[in-house]
Amino acid sequence: MNDPLALFGLIHTSLLEIVSFALALAMVILNIRQSPWAWLFSIASAALYAVVFYDSKLYGDMSLQFFFIAVSLWGSYQWLFGGVSHHGVQVSRLTPKGWLHSALAWLIGFVAIASFLRLFTDTDVPHIDAFLTAGSLVGQLLLSCKKLENWHVWIGIDLLYIGLYLHKNLYLTALLFALFVVMAVIGLRTWKKSLANQNIATS
Template sequence: MNDPLTLFSLIHTSLLEIVSFALALVMVILNIRQSPWAWLFSITSAALYAVVFYGSKLYGDMSLQFFFIAVSLWGWYQWLFGGVSHHGVQISHLTPKGWLYSALAWMIGFVAIASFLRLFTDTDVPHIDAFLTSGSLVGQLLLSRKKLENWYVWIGIDLIYIGLYLHKELYLTALLFALFVVMAAIGLHTWKKSLASQTVETATP
């Protein structure tokens, strides 16, 4: 399933990458719509992409997929039963302290992952892989808690990922992440409107 094939005599890919691509697109669409079913597609897509990234020696990204699976299970629970009323978490803003903790987690994760990749793997892109892997961990955690700022994180990360995947000749995945940038911008706009509606409903007696 991970054997190479060529689409339209231009794009080198594999059936596994194509399936992962499709599942990831559905996942983001469902995230924008705040559907808990997004997490099921996240789990399946992550499991398949772990195999794709292993074949491309993107070990940081490969390991990230297993974290995505674990966080997706937690996020699924949060979206269904989290929050004070246990009816699911609501969209909210990240506090200044939350921004600080997120930045520190990103930095610490980057240093730890980059060190591991340099010492124990044969990857040729340890630093950018580590930076994006650590940032993706932060973005996924913010998404699971429905923090509006998760979309800003994903827009920045996805833009850089496009270049990395082009370098690795994962052209279909590079296209996917270009679509992710557009969809993240749509998600940001949609969630802002939902947050404004929540605020009005809360303020209405």
Template sequence: MNQAIALLGFVTNPLELVSFVLALCNVALNIRQSHWAWLFAIVSSATYGMVFFHSRLYGDMGLQLVFIVVSAWGWYQWLRGAANGAQLPVTRLAGRGWALAGAGWLLGFAVLAWFLQTYTDTDVPRADGFLTAGSLLGQLLLSRKKLENWHIWIVVDVLYVGLYLYKNLMLTAILYAVFVVMAALGLRAWKGAADGAAADAMVLK
């Protein structure tokens, strides 16, 4: 699964190609708020973990393992995470939530960059650490159906395009460029859902 193949003028491998397709399905289903997105998230995380291992992106590799665990939790949250045990609605972060999210991202970046620099042979410890921490934050917010997860993903995905170009993961760089567009679409779709949920809540009051 790791042998090189030529595709659209650049070199990739079957494992990266399979991961590419699975990840696209995952994000498309996230936009539609389908809980089946989490199944694709689990499988694509497993395959991308192997892709990143071969590219010495150990932060991203470890992140995929965390994603598998968080995806199982997120699947449950989407189906039963509301206070009454019903499906979780789309909501927004409060001001305190933004502050905690920002602090968590910075703390995660500091710890991961130090770990990668000290204990691995990666040549991009700071970039890998920063984007790994941001991706984990985005996944946690996605699991709780917070609208702001899409803001995080837009920033992270734009930066990942540059990192994967540098690591010569051309197909994955293209994937993350597509992710930027899909995240913008997700933000728009979820904003409508959040506004609708807020309006319903006001009516119920």
């Protein structure tokens, strides 16, 4: 399933990457719509992408997929039963303290992951892999809590991922992340409207 093939005679990919691509695309569309079904697609896509990234020696990204699976289970609970009333969390903004905690988590994650990748793997991109992996961990946690700023994180992360995946000849995945950038911008605008409507409803 992970054997190489040429898509339309132009993009070299694999059936596994194509399926992972489709599932990830559906996941982001559902995230924008704030549908809890997004987490099911997240789990399926992450499981398949773990194999894709292992074959490409992107071990940070591979490990990230297992974290995505765990956070997806927690995120689905938060979206369905979280919040004070246990009817699901609503869109909210990060506080200054939340920004600080997110930045510190990103930094600590980067240092820890980069050190591990340099010492114990044969990856040729330990630092950018670690930086993007740590950032993705932060973005996924913010998404699970329905923090508006998760879209800011994903826009920056996805832009950098495009270059990394082109370097690793994962052209279809690079295209996916280019689409993710556009969709993250749409998600940001959509969630801003949702937050504004919530504020009107509670005022």
